[in-house]
Amino acid sequence: MRDYTREIDFYCRRLFPITRSITGDGNRESLKILQEIVPIDILEYPSGLQIYDWTIPDEWNIRDAWVKNSRGTTLIDFQKNNLHLVSYSTPLHKTVIYEELLGHLHYLEEMPEAIPYRTSYYEKNWGFCLSYRDFLKYFEKGESYEVFIDSDLGPGSLTIGELLIPGLSPKEYLISTYICHPSMANDNVSGMVLTAFLARELLSRSPLNYSYRVLFVPETIGSIAYCAMNTEAMRTVRAGLVISTVGGPGGFGYKQSFDPGHYINHLIEQAFFERGIGFVTYPFDIHGSDERQYSSQGFRINAATITKDKYYEYPYYHTSLDDLDFLRPENINEALTVYRRLCNKLERNLTYKNLRPDCEVMLSRHGLYPKTGGGILPAKNSPSEVDAMLWLLFYCDGKMSLFEISQQTGISLETLYETAIRLEEKSILQRI
């Protein structure tokens, strides 16, 4: 298998510094870079558009922001780290006293070196984030400060990247990642890059058995907007993957889709087992990423997430310490390997119908069986190809999937798939 680590690293370094939010030019710039990997279509949904219970907000763009003390010394500088500014801060230029400023400063006492990540998308507000160390060093009672935020907040649009990869069947799998986080590496430069590379691999295969809908959306508002504007298509998606935080130094894990018995969860576990990778299982939770939308009653898409250092769980989560030192491109390459293996399994999980359901098929007539009888015993240890054929003929009723037959018989999905293809070529099984 090719190792894409260097290429992954190249894209991570280019994407990391860009200021992204739920809208704005940073998102467009990021998608443009990803278009170098795969031909993503760009969708723009205008501010003010009603999407279910939500409204697309004004577009936010930011040029500069700082806080200076009364001696003109810059204490907080957006140019040094875009996390310093609360995302969606309104334009401002004024002098404020310590007490007023304090309500607009965010820091983490328990992690004094880290700048936290904060947003205020739907409540008009402004604020700065800084390390607790800097807060103690630079700010004190009785002082006054000059605050400058050079942002635009007005009608514009929300930007989404979409890539539709057609397969032999119109039935779709959803692959979705989020593009709204500014300079944090594992969350979610890693997810954006992995998604693009995975999409490139799928595109390169022809023909695919299933179709794939690949989305690059601002979290929550973006996936809601997309669902609202593509309701019919989204209501029939078979299952989904939400790609996030796949490049940390910690362990692998996966968050289950809402139905723990769904095949996507089983297939993820198989992919881990086959790669010999230990993993943590996170049960479905209504917190998380865009699976919250895709799993809602209107859509009920079983969407799972494979992670390496899962969001919420690693200490640097949503801070400036989630940077390019924390991220390891070789981890993304390894996570890509697991996702690739999973997609192979999704591709093989077909459903067939036995066209000759009455009694056994005469395998020898179709060139599928040894010709001298009387001495052939069933295979004692591993199932033979004849075993796989006979079980497929027994179970393929147009409803039971190859995954389910695999669970029932203990024969691997891969063996069943290859055998089913042979029987399909003989017009004995028909793909549903």
Place this chain on the structure above:
Amino acid sequence: MRDYTREIDFYCRRLFPITRSITGDGNRESLKILQEIVPIDILEYPSGLQIYDWTIPDEWNIRDAWVKNSRGTTLIDFQKNNLHLVSYSTPLHKTVIYEELLGHLHYLEEMPEAIPYRTSYYEKNWGFCLSYRDFLKYFEKGESYEVFIDSDLGPGSLTIGELLIPGLSPKEYLISTYICHPSMANDNVSGMVLTAFLARELLSRSPLNYSYRVLFVPETIGSIAYCAMNTEAMRTVRAGLVISTVGGPGGFGYKQSFDPGHYINHLIEQAFFERGIGFVTYPFDIHGSDERQYSSQGFRINAATITKDKYYEYPYYHTSLDDLDFLRPENINEALTVYRRLCNKLERNLTYKNLRPDCEVMLSRHGLYPKTGGGILPAKNSPSEVDAMLWLLFYCDGKMSLFEISQQTGISLETLYETAIRLEEKSILQRI
């Protein structure tokens, strides 16, 4: 919580001495006393009425009964204990020899102090019950005895007490107790009194979410008659409680309804757990009390019974030793607390439908969410109110009840109920 022990004691002492049977004035007198607690309606079904496979029998009333020896000494005296007479004994006045009398005497060799309780409702007969000690003392071969039974057995009616407590929903819970046992305290003076007190509490609450149908019936024939005369209403009852033997000195227990997975059984166990009360679980059995009728194929009402010293199980069951020394009014008060807690839970087990099923609701728009994002992690230990909201929005599909959501999420029914009420006020959830 108020302690009703003294009030309960007062009613137990008044109800205990009355001679009750499946028909007769004793039942009317008992219901009249209970009417002091709650406004019970009295229904009279006439003798001869066909009710399914049964017929309402003649009404039986008894004034006096005794057995004297040839010297005129009274050996058995109904006035001293109404258990001495087999219920429904036909009128009689004659002298009989020992051998004939013997076939009409009932005693318990294994419990020589106790008078057993016997009936002969549907086979015309007569008989006396006495302690084995008295039997040995007073009766001997060769003697003859004067037997006197001053009873009426003729056309009349069967008496039932009914109380309908309306709630916001027309969907009903059934609460049923039996009133046909003469002077036995735990079985079933305790059940009659508890039922009246529980009904009084339900009546005092307004509005109730559900409706309640409270019945005071002669066991078997009374519940059958009521089902036959109220078939349509009884066919749609959600679940039921049959109240019996709740005041003995022994342990708490409950008899499960026929479906052990039904929520009424789970909720009873929760009520016990929350009160810190150990209990015995009795699986459903076709023997028992009026749940036999309510659970029959025509009605299939899941009806459970909470007991303290369950019928069949305590040694004094169906004997004169089940008296006011055996019964403890404070036990009835404690059992009432468990039943009250159970009813609270039944009241909270509503079913809701999410009116905005597509994607998440924007909680902040409805004043239901903190406004600055990026720093809110899911609650690690106990679920927050936001968690409860999100799970409700995820699961409330108009079919899944709050109890089922509680089982699925581990969030208490009480928390889900309070949260659902908030979402109902915002017109996000709709009660089904």
Place this chain on the structure above:
Amino acid sequence: MRDYTREIDFYCRRLFPITRSITGDGNRESLKILQEIVPIDILEYPSGLQIYDWTIPDEWNIRDAWVKNSRGTTLIDFQKNNLHLVSYSTPLHKTVIYEELLGHLHYLEEMPEAIPYRTSYYEKNWGFCLSYRDFLKYFEKGESYEVFIDSDLGPGSLTIGELLIPGLSPKEYLISTYICHPSMANDNVSGMVLTAFLARELLSRSPLNYSYRVLFVPETIGSIAYCAMNTEAMRTVRAGLVISTVGGPGGFGYKQSFDPGHYINHLIEQAFFERGIGFVTYPFDIHGSDERQYSSQGFRINAATITKDKYYEYPYYHTSLDDLDFLRPENINEALTVYRRLCNKLERNLTYKNLRPDCEVMLSRHGLYPKTGGGILPAKNSPSEVDAMLWLLFYCDGKMSLFEISQQTGISLETLYETAIRLEEKSILQRI
């Protein structure tokens, strides 16, 4: 229970020597002998008939076959053992050199005394089977051999034995055995004889509750032909038994039908338990005998097999050592006892509907209950007849079978059956 061992032995000795195959006079001769036991109907399906994916082959009859060396000494002689010839060998008379002959000789190096059993039904070919010992002794490089096969292979028919035993219900159980194996005793002289004796017993009972379809078919092609020619009847069979290898010295076992929860599997286990017989459980497998056809999608008959020394499992399987020394007629008699007990259980697994579903039936009115109340407690240890009645009235809804009620209540199928018959006589339960 009568011991049929001597009679069984008599028929085994007559059937063993006959040369059977999937067609031919040997099959007709065998069925004629079995007709002495039960009045089997003979069906003939002509060569060339299309049956699903298969075609009925030409009929094969064999008179003689041998291999001689150049000195005229007979090295292999069909007259001594009909396993010496590969079944369906084409006619031949020629001299061949060692190298050519070698490709047509079959032996077992690992069992040097045994002649293996081989067939070539659908690939025109010829061959001889012999012990490895004889192979080493008689054949050597450089020699040439005279080969003679005096067989007919031409249009004719495939012979099937059928016996329809009508019962009160038109619902059928299938009992099927195969008649295509030449001189091997456990496989399947034992199955043919047991099937005939079991059918004789069923015939002698009148009336049976269910109907039985008893088949004597050549394996695979025979059961397929029968299914194809009797599709409608076969699609509605309730469950089936495939009878094979029931007379070996090894242990009892049974192969489950495809649904391990099906009652036929439970009832077989009960039959073993009640006889105190240990047994091996073989899960369903797509290899096996004619259950492969009966279980196929078009029919989905749950068909199980009780064995004593199961095919595939015993070392002498499909060799000349499976002879009359290996077979023990007393084993067949014992297996017959288990099958008889199973059929008794199938007969008792009726389904009833309670004609009085509303509330309890008044048992005393129907003469089904003791008449004095108040002193009757539920039976503590084993269920009383009243218990059985009450549970039947509770569960019999026209769908739940007596087997299912037995599983639910722990009351034996036998007790439930007898009690149901009493309630049927009183017109309280109705047979479905």
